[in-house]
Amino acid sequence: MPTTTLYAMIMLAAGIGVPILAALNAALGVRIGSPAGAAVFLFTIAFICALVVLVLFDKPSTLFTAISAPKHLFLAGVLVAFYVLSITYIAPHFGVGNAVFAVLLGQLISAAAIDHFGLFGSPVTPLTLTRAAGIGLMAAGVFVTQQVK
Structure with missing residues (x-):
């Protein structure tokens, strides 16, 4: 297993x-x-x-x-x-980085929704304040990486 x-x-x-x-x-x-x-x-x-x-x-x-x-x-x-x-x-x-970072942000948003509502047979994992903060921190990281030029 x-x-x-x-x-x-x-x-x-x-x-x-x-x-x-x-x-x-x-x-x-x-x-x-x-x-x-x-x-x-x-x-x-x-x-x-x-x-x-x-x-x-x-x-x-x-x-x-x-x-x-x-x-x-x-x-x-x-x-x-x-x-x-x-x-x-x-x-x-x-740019590959810009494209993938935008995809990552979209994945964070849709994964949180799928987990929160248990869509498509997925196990339910509620979007708690802590989890939302973690996702927000990841999204901020994606944003920050795109600001450095």
């Missing part, structure tokens, strides 16, 4: 990968002259990787089960496409 520390380390690694993903895909988009084309390559490679993991470690039959899931759950695919397309287009103009 994975521990909380292991979960945190895996998510830390995923977080480290987000700006790298943004920088690499933005550079690919500039190099080929098409942010959308870069996104297509990224999603093709991501699809192949996910398919390999599904085949090796899970049950491929879950693909057929997913068809009966509530359709609003597939909005996640639209959101990831929006993120990849927007970061691939905007990062070369706005």
Whole structure:
């Protein structure tokens, strides 16, 4: 059974990968002259990787089960496409750091709302004054990092 520390380390690694993903895909988009084309390559490679993991470690039959899931759950695919397309287009103009910091601020806001209301089946974690202050401090940190030029 994975521990909380292991979960945190895996998510830390995923977080480290987000700006790298943004920088690499933005550079690919500039190099080929098409942010959308870069996104297509990224999603093709991501699809192949996910398919390999599904085949090796899970049950491929879950693909057929997913068809009966509530359709609003597939909005996640639209959101990831929006993120990849927007970061691939905007990062070369706005900077990877600026783009990722803005994304981080959006993540803080939406994560707090999802946790507070237990949206999409998430466990409820109320937005206490202490938690709101911590999120505010993180948001202030994001702001401060953008002021240093």
